[in-house]
Amino acid sequence: MSAAAATRPKPHRPAGRAGRVVPAAAAVAALAFMHAGMAAVVFAAEAATAPSAAAPTAATPAATTRVTYLSGPTIYVEAGRDDGINQGDYLEVVRDGKVVATLLVTYVSAHRAACSANVASSEIVVGDQVRYTARRAVSAEPPAAAPATDAGGTSGTGGAMARPGRGTGLHGRVGLRYLVVKDHSIADSGFSQRGIDLWLQDQGLGDFDVYADIRARRSYHARTGDQDEADSLSNVYRLAVAWHPGDERQTITLGRQFSPALSMMSLFDGVLYDFNGGAWSAGGFAGTEPEPVDLKVSSDVRDLGGYWQYRGGTADTRRWEVTTGAVASYEDGEPNREFMFVQGRYFGPRLTGFVVEEIDYYSGWKVEEAGESTFSLTSTYASLFYRAGDHVTLYGGYDNRRNVRLYSDQVTPASEFNDAHRQGGWGGASFRVGQHFGFGADLRRSTGGDAGTADGYSVNVDVGGLTAANLGFQGRAAHYTNEENDGWLYEISTGIDAGSHVHLEAGLGHLDETSDREAALDRSADWIDLEVDVILGRHWYLLLSGEQYQGDDEDNDQYYAALSWRF
Amino acid sequence: MNGRWIVLCAGLLAFSMGAAGAAPAPMADNPHGSYVEECSMCHRADSWRPAVITKAFDHAKTGFRLLGAHATAACRACHVSLEFKAVKLKTECVACHQDIHRTEFGPDCSRCHTTRNFIDYARMRRAHSLTRFPLSGTHMVIACGDCHLPAAQGHLQYVNTPTQCADCHLDDYQGTTNPDHEANGTPLDCLQCHRAVSWQPARFPNHDAQFFPISSGRHKGKWSTCADCHTNQPNYSTFECIQCHAHDDPVQLQGNHNGVGGYQYNSQACYNCHPRGEAG
Numbered sequence: 126m127s128a129a130a131a132t133r134p135k136p137h138r139p140a141g142r143a144g145r146v147v148p149a150a151a152a153v154a155a156l157a158f159m160h161a162g163m164a165a166v167v168f169a170a171e172a173a174t175a176p177s178a179a180a181p182t183a184a185t186p187a188a189t190t191r192v193t194y195l196s197g198p199t200i201y202v203e204a205g206r207d208d209g210i211n212q213g214d215y216l217e218v219v220r221d222g223k224v225v226a227t228l229l230v231t232y233v234s235a236h237r238a239a240c241s242a243n244v245a246s247s248e249i250v251v252g253d254q255v256r257y258t259a260r261r262a263v264s265a266e267p268p269a270a271a272p273a274t275d276a277g278g279t280s281g282t283g284g285a286m287a288r289p290g291r292g293t294g295l296h297g298r299v300g301l302r303y304l305v306v307k308d309h310s311i312a313d314s315g316f317s318q319r320g321i322d323l324w325l326q327d328q329g330l331g332d333f334d335v336y337a338d339i340r341a342r343r344s345y346h347a348r349t350g351d352q353d354e355a356d357s358l359s360n361v362y363r364l365a366v367a368w369h370p371g372d373e374r375q376t377i378t379l380g381r382q383f384s385p386a387l388s389m390m391s392l393f394d395g396v397l398y399d400f401n402g403g404a405w406s407a408g409g410f411a412g413t414e415p416e417p418v419d420l421k422v423s424s425d426v427r428d429l430g431g432y433w434q435y436r437g438g439t440a441d442t443r444r445w446e447v448t449t450g451a452v453a454s455y456e457d458g459e460p461n462r463e464f465m466f467v468q469g470r471y472f473g474p475r476l477t478g479f480v481v482e483e484i485d486y487y488s489g490w491k492v493e494e495a496g497e498s499t500f501s502l503t504s505t506y507a508s509l510f511y512r513a514g515d516h517v518t519l520y521g522g523y524d525n526r527r528n529v530r531l532y533s534d535q536v537t538p539a540s541e542f543n544d545a546h547r548q549g550g551w552g553g554a555s556f557r558v559g560q561h562f563g564f565g566a567d568l569r570r571s572t573g574g575d576a577g578t579a580d581g582y583s584v585n586v587d588v589g590g591l592t593a594a595n596l597g598f599q600g601r602a603a604h605y606t607n608e609e610n611d612g613w614l615y616e617i618s619t620g621i622d623a624g625s626h627v628h629l630e631a632g633l634g635h636l637d638e639t640s641d642r643e644a645a646l647d648r649s650a651d652w653i654d655l656e657v658d659v660i661l662g663r664h665w666y667l668l669l670s671g672e673q674y675q676g677d678d679e680d681n682d683q684y685y686a687a688l689s690w691r692f
Numbered sequence: 693m694n695g696r697w698i699v700l701c702a703g704l705l706a707f708s709m710g711a712a713g714a715a716p717a718p719m720a721d722n723p724h725g726s727y728v729e730e731c732s733m734c735h736r737a738d739s740w741r742p743a744v745i746t747k748a749f750d751h752a753k754t755g756f757r758l759l760g761a762h763a764t765a766a767c768r769a770c771h772v773s774l775e776f777k778a779v780k781l782k783t784e785c786v787a788c789h790q791d792i793h794r795t796e797f798g799p800d801c802s803r804c805h806t807t808r809n810f811i812d813y814a815r816m817r818r819a820h821s822l823t824r825f826p827l828s829g830t831h832m833v834i835a836c837g838d839c840h841l842p843a844a845q846g847h848l849q850y851v852n853t854p855t856q857c858a859d860c861h862l863d864d865y866q867g868t869t870n871p872d873h874e875a876n877g878t879p880l881d882c883l884q885c886h887r888a889v890s891w892q893p894a895r896f897p898n899h900d901a902q903f904f905p906i907s908s909g910r911h912k913g914k915w916s917t918c919a920d921c922h923t924n925q926p927n928y929s930t931f932e933c934i935q936c937h938a939h940d941d942p943v944q945l946q947g948n949h950n951g952v953g954g955y956q957y958n959s960q961a962c963y964n965c966h967p968r969g970e971a972g
Binding site for chain 1: 723725739740741744745747759760761763764765766768769773774775782784790791792794795798799808809810811812813814818821822823824825826828829830832833834835838841842843844845846847848851852853854855856859883887895897
């Protein structure tokens, strides 16, 4: 858009147009209601900070821009992220030196921002002057350009490893699911689970972000001869508020959370401070570990740790990062676990890799009573993917991990502590031929500990996109051997779209297993499965699936239904 | 700027403002940066927002087909910026999904999960075949968490689960009464007598060759529990033949053994003359 066009005043809208302020306010109110429902304290904090955000600070002079376009409840202004505007900011519409409206920035691009009217005493028109306080940009590269993941699959609450989504407003998923597994070979046996889950992420509350990941389920177990059992489990995987004091470089996260830079830590309850220095990040945390069984808050095990991360590369070609840190946990004043780690990641156009090494430091009772040496290479894990060309991908990995002796293993041993390394390795290749055909093969070995060695080899082939309805076929054959059995497993399946919103999948399979112990333990089985998924209104997802499995002495079914709403 | 983009935007703007035929409306920069498609693929003339993704939009062109539940995700749940091409997103599952398994299974989520079905129990069972403990029988119809108990940070929950029967069934073993496994020193290797696919009836495959045919010959199927014959539990060195309905009539058995020298009506005498359970 030319400067002239941008500044060209648009004719005044009809008087009725002023009503647009009302739906805008209503939209803001609705959003606020949702926010309040999930985290009233955050909303209160937002409300408290709103006026100050709208008022220019003494340290930062106000900048001005103009309203360029009006569409429905949305007001567009001619300044964006590169001009220092961020989502959640409040802007002021100024006319004749008076503030006639306050705008809440809902979306922002490099040079444009879309806003909703927060407070308006007068109708907003194209050409109105808008005053705002430019906020310091984090870096030339938005947070999402930094590697957002680790091989552990955690995503960040902000800071250096922020998951794509900062500044994206409220997103979430609410799901219901029901699983039934019936064993017909033993009357009235099996189990069922019904569950509900909520995943929520709101990164549009001013300087605050809110995260929630809550899953609850109730299970029923039935076994012949035993009384039916039922148990409930409500797990909070994430319930945290992140605050960015001053600018986006700093993040203080409070609540149940995980940190991608500390992926081996899993969940913790406490506070995490991240500082994003551009090419490097650092952070520290303090908190407690949840109860392992039900994830309830517990103060038994207290953690303290920190990390330092350095990264390089460009956003869209090669990226790499190295993270190192140390974590210590204590229970009853005794060392529970003290370890340091080094992990590296590389994302390139061809090569993707992840490697982590954990080194445990043993002191106190671990050395004196358990006889551990001072240092132990506790966990080694590496995986690599290499795209050798447009048609070939090679991959492999190595795994050498062990349980760490914890304080609870010493004072309340539930069973004999098994510190044997779990070892394994895998490798494979996949090939694409044209648009429709692919095949691959892989092998994997698991060993270490008392369970002996297991080897698995599999080949697979897939043909897809054969018709406009995306007709496809997949096949897989796998051979496995372990300490007890040798087996073959074969599967074929087909899938097709039934219109744009319905997809059908059907499959058949067969298994033959020979026991190394005796012929009476040999078994074979066949199964058939069907799956239907339906997308309703682009926000609703319904899945129905069923499988019947029949073998020499086995006869069981599983049925699963899931409905989720995403927003 | 792409000419088609300009024309379409202008048309949509004019229409939405009811100003068709009036002076050209102000045109905005493409909010999606270098990403150029027909606006109408995702936007409607009567209301720019919310975006309504039409069938014409094919995300597969970007190299990442939206399958299953991904097709219902909001664009900005993944895209940090409306300038879709500005930040190239990674397509690995872990780029967006939290791994509650704490890296125990590595980054290849597709071994157990699909975009359509995140709790594909059948798929998980088959993936289990390639582990050191393929699932069979009753093990196929229990919840994962029954064996893979939640573990504290520093302990592995899945990949190092013990596979010996007693690792999970020790309580069952110690709770047996008929026969009392612990009292009679039954080995902890349950598969000697039981099968994962059918716990009952228990078998004793060496019983026929070592002691007395019960899984073959005339006594096959004539008993239900060990205690039918081994009545002095938990002592398995003693047994009873004459308490069974076929042998519990001393008068009839006396008649059947007329002329048999040294005949006695007691179980040890039965076994001495009929060690394979056959008549004659």
